[in-house]
Amino acid sequence: MKAGVLRSHGGNVYEAARQGRRRLDQIVDFSASINPLGPSPRAIQAVRAELSRIVHYPDPDCTELRKALADHWRLPPNRFMIGNGSSELIYLLPLALSIRRALVVGPTFSEYERAVAVAEGRMIRVQAGRREQYQPPIGKVARAVQRDRLNVDALFFCNPNSPTGSVVQADEVLELAVLASRQGAWVIVDETFGEYCNQATILPQIARLPRLLVLRSFTKFYALPALRIGYLAGPETLLRNLRDRQPPWSVNQVAQGAALAALQDATHARQSLAFMERERPRLARSLARLPGVAVFPSAANFLLLELPSGLSAAVCAKALRRQGLLIRDCSSVPGLNRRTVRVAVKLPGQNRRLVAALAGLLRR
Ligand SMILES: Cc1ncc(COP(=O)(O)O)c(C=O)c1O
Structure with missing residues (x-):
């Protein structure tokens, strides 16, 4: 690395x-x-209920949670993969996608760059400026994605962004995703803080764009950081490839139960x-x-x-x-x-x- x-x-x-x-x-x-x-009181209750099942291995397919996510997002269950925190998925992605040159819109979360480095890839940054209150320069990002010379094979975009707090509306992110997809690049949108800004989510668009991937987490809004659970929404074939690289029983049963209950507590x-x-x-x-x-x-x-x-x-x-x-x-x-x-x-x-x-x- x-x-x-x-x-x-x-x-x-x-x-x-x-x-x-x-x-x-x-x-x-x-x-x-x-x-x-x-966390939701229902998630706490679920943690207690799952304790009686800790003598068994967890469900390796996270069946119930994926079904609940499918209901929540009105997409098929095979469009979701669960990870040991979204961090695990961030690290699996560059390996599974063989990312060589990725573009990231900064200042942002440092783990994308590390994950790309672990997979022996290189990260190119397009930075938002202080004068623009760190609002991402979408035009500049679009031009960079399309520049043949850069030959970018993935774009990382955190929305809302951490640590700046900036948000880009869904139609603009979608435009960017369409442009990147046309260039043959994967688009990885990290919506770990997405629950705070529901109108900006691009997750439902995964059905339209085969190169779009959206990360979510139960760490922030659902307040379950110690349980380590997050998910990725994307195309089924890629998720299968990622699962082949995931260590077995990566997502424990207590986390699966708590996440399911949290998701259902409107x-x-x-x-x-x-x-x-x-x-x-x-x-x-x-x-x-x-x-x-x-x-x-x-x-x-x-x-x-x-x-x-x-x-x-x-x-x-x-x-x-x-x-x-x-x-x-x-x-x-x-x-x-x-x-x-x-x-x-x-x-x-x-x-x-x-x-x-x-x-x-x-x-x-
Ligand atoms: C933007 C962003 N993405 C992903 C993560 C990873 O979260 P987790 O692995 O707990 O799901 C974090 C954690 O700080 C984050 O800030």
Whole structure:
């Protein structure tokens, strides 16, 4: 594997607890963007019910969950493949598709680049700019996809994008997917945060475009990060190829049961969305009132911030960590500057605590 792709994620509460000599429940994790309302109560019930079945191997075909996804999306079950988190699928894709040269629209999630490097491929970046509030330059991406000289065989596009929060509407993503497909390139749209922005999803279009693949996860909106479960929607033949490369029993039964129950809990989903639509603008306003802090528009359950010139992301993250608050230092993400951080939108009291802690730091 080629070296050089930095790996840095949020969400390592165990390390933070060890280093800060705190209990896990004394840490507020703004660094991983998980639904602050937590998982559906039905998912928790399902976890308990599945415990009686842990003496058996899990269903290797994830039959019930794929059926439920088929109902949810009105597509056949063979259009879905389940993975040990969407991360497993991100890593299987470049190997199964023999990706040599991929295009990624950044600044974005680092694992696409790593996965392509693991498969001995090369990643080319088209970057969204700070001046455009990190809104992806769709025209530029379209031109790059069509440039014969670049000879791109896959396009990675995260929508809504992490860590910037930007979103591109479905018709524009579709246009891009059509262009890329015409060039013979695969289009991998990561909709891991897609539940927060349902109108922007391109998933139903997989039936129309044979080179379109859409990734989803039960980690973020469904708040099941520790269970490791996500899915890919795409053409049946490719999914079969991917499954041949997947380790056996990759997706455990507790995760399958919880995901199924979570998917079927429309009430919790509605409440989660309504909560985010109220709380995200509220937190954005409070943060924007802090002197010198810029808040970028977000369609997901997190906000990208730029700190004032005197305060680096690293110093800020370290200082907040001492208070038991974890935020994501984004300074290592190519295309973002050293003052950029990402914070999850959490419960109102937790968000107030974050704003107060940041205000304190800025007064120093
Ligand atoms: C954009 C994006 N895609 C995929 C993932 C992987 O999520 P999981 O493997 O938990 O499904 C993450 C996790 O941080 C992410 O931010």
